[in-house]
Amino acid sequence: MPIFGITASSNQFAKLGDFSQIATTTVGxxxxxxxxxxxxxxxxxxxxxRGITRVATSANSFRMQLNSDTGSNYTRxxxxxxxxxxxxxxxxxxxxxxxxxxxxxxxxxSAFIIDILDYTNTNKNKVVxxxxxxxxxxxxxxxxxTGVWLNTAAINSIKLFSNGSETIxxxxxxALYGIKx
Amino acid sequence: xxxxxxxxxxxxxxxSAxxxxxxxxxxxxxxxxxVIxxxxxxxxxxxxxxxxxxxxxxxxxTVLTGNGSSxxxxxxxxxxxxxxxxxGYPSTTAGATTQIMHVMNYANTTTYKxxxxxxxxxxxxxxxIVNTWRSTAAITSITLGSDLGAQRTTYxxxxxLNLYGILGANA
Numbered sequence: 371m372p373i374f375g376i377t378a379s380s381n382q383f384a385k386l387g388d389f390s391q392i393a394t395t396t397v398g399x400x401x402x403x404x405x406x407x408x409x410x411x412x413x414x415x416x417x418x419x420r421g422i423t424r425v426a427t428s429a430n431s432f433r434m435q436l437n438s439d440t441g442s443n444y445t446r447x448x449x450x451x452x453x454x455x456x457x458x459x460x461x462x463x464x465x466x467x468x469x470x471x472x473x474x475x476x477x478x479x480s481a482f483i484i485d486i487l488d489y490t491n492t493n494k495n496k497v498v499x500x501x502x503x504x505x506x507x508x509x510x511x512x513x514x515x516t517g518v519w520l521n522t523a524a525i526n527s528i529k530l531f532s533n534g535s536e537t538i539x540x541x542x543x544x545a546l547y548g549i550k551x
Numbered sequence: 552x553x554x555x556x557x558x559x560x561x562x563x564x565x566x567s568a569x570x571x572x573x574x575x576x577x578x579x580x581x582x583x584x585x586v587i588x589x590x591x592x593x594x595x596x597x598x599x600x601x602x603x604x605x606x607x608x609x610x611x612x613t614v615l616t617g618n619g620s621s622x623x624x625x626x627x628x629x630x631x632x633x634x635x636x637x638x639g640y641p642s643t644t645a646g647a648t649t650q651i652m653h654v655m656n657y658a659n660t661t662t663y664k665x666x667x668x669x670x671x672x673x674x675x676x677x678x679x680i681v682n683t684w685r686s687t688a689a690i691t692s693i694t695l696g697s698d699l700g701a702q703r704t705t706y707x708x709x710x711x712l713n714l715y716g717i718l719g720a721n722a
Contacts, residue, residue, distance in 0.1 A: 390552040390554050390555065391554075391718060391720035392552055392720055394719035394720045394721050411552070420719075421655075422655050450615070451624025452613070452624060453614075454624060454625065454626070456623060477663045477685075477687065478665075479662050481653070481665040481681065483653060502667075503613060505611045505612055505682060505683040506611065507629065508626075508628045510626070510681065511681075512613045512614060512680060512681045541659070541661050541662050543581075545581055545582075547717070
């Protein structure tokens with residue numbers, strides 16, 4: 371995989387076209403229950419989702435399901451800093467992957483960078499990594515999540531939603547990109 | 552599908568500088584990615600950033616950091632500049648530190664701006680940092696420095712700073 375941003379690497383190995391737009395969703399004034407990317411092209415090696423989000427009334431974790439699988443087929447690890455202490459934990463047999471925390475505060479949005487590796491490979495389970503953070507000027511968190519979807523199917527759809535089924539608010543925006551190997 | 556992750560500007564310092572500014576940032580992308588390999592002068596302090604030259608108390612940041620033996624988290628509120636690093640601060644040795652800042656949805660004029668930063672220095676540790684700049688203005692310039700108020704550490708000649716733009720589909 372090319373190492374974007376490192377001058378020598380980008381000159382030698384990466385070229386324009388190795389990181390490509392696939393789809394973007396920006397939430398309108400009425401809000402939405404979830405954001406879903408469907409019919410994902412199978413022509414890249416990795417996927418990256420970059421986005422910001424805010425939800426309605428209760429800050430819950432932000433979740434991901436792949437290929438509409440709602441079974442207990444997800445595991446996760448995370449490390450989480452809240453500004454004063456650090457926690458780390460793991461869970462198995464989850465019905466979704468956790469990718470970070472959300473915001474309920476006006477104008478302040480939680481940020482996500484989510485990498486989904488080898489998403490078309492049908493010989494292995496799928497690994498997801500997320501960088502997430504939100505700062506409210508006195509509270510907030512920075513966190514890293516890693517998860518596995520215990521399924522070897524190629525990924526053709528991704529659903530993002532609040533664990534508390536909160537409405538995703540206006541100006542939340544997620545963009546899906548494909549990365550070539 | 553259209554290609555993106557486009558180089559906007561690259562700076563290799565020809566002389567030492569107390570701060571470096573990317574000006575006139577085009578407003579045509581969704582996110583910015585700033586990649587820095589800082590090399591500092593003799594005095595080492597943490598790196599900071601400002602958007603649009605704003606030195607008001609409008610920055611908040613939360614840090615998750617590890618130094619090889621323990622993890623910690625801390626916060627800054629009402630700061631006059633954002634956190635660029637924690638343990639991954641500039642070294643006096645070239646190539647020892649890398650800092651990457653993702654500036655999300657930088658051109659919109661309806662939300663405060665959020666950054667996600669990763670920095671690391673092999674001899675010190677690694678960081679994940681989130682910052683919120685409490686302004687709805689589109690970001691047109693980024694100033695980088697070390698302890699920006701006092702400018703106590705300079706970036707030395709040879710420092711490399713690269714700025715990229717990422718454009719989402721139909722954005």
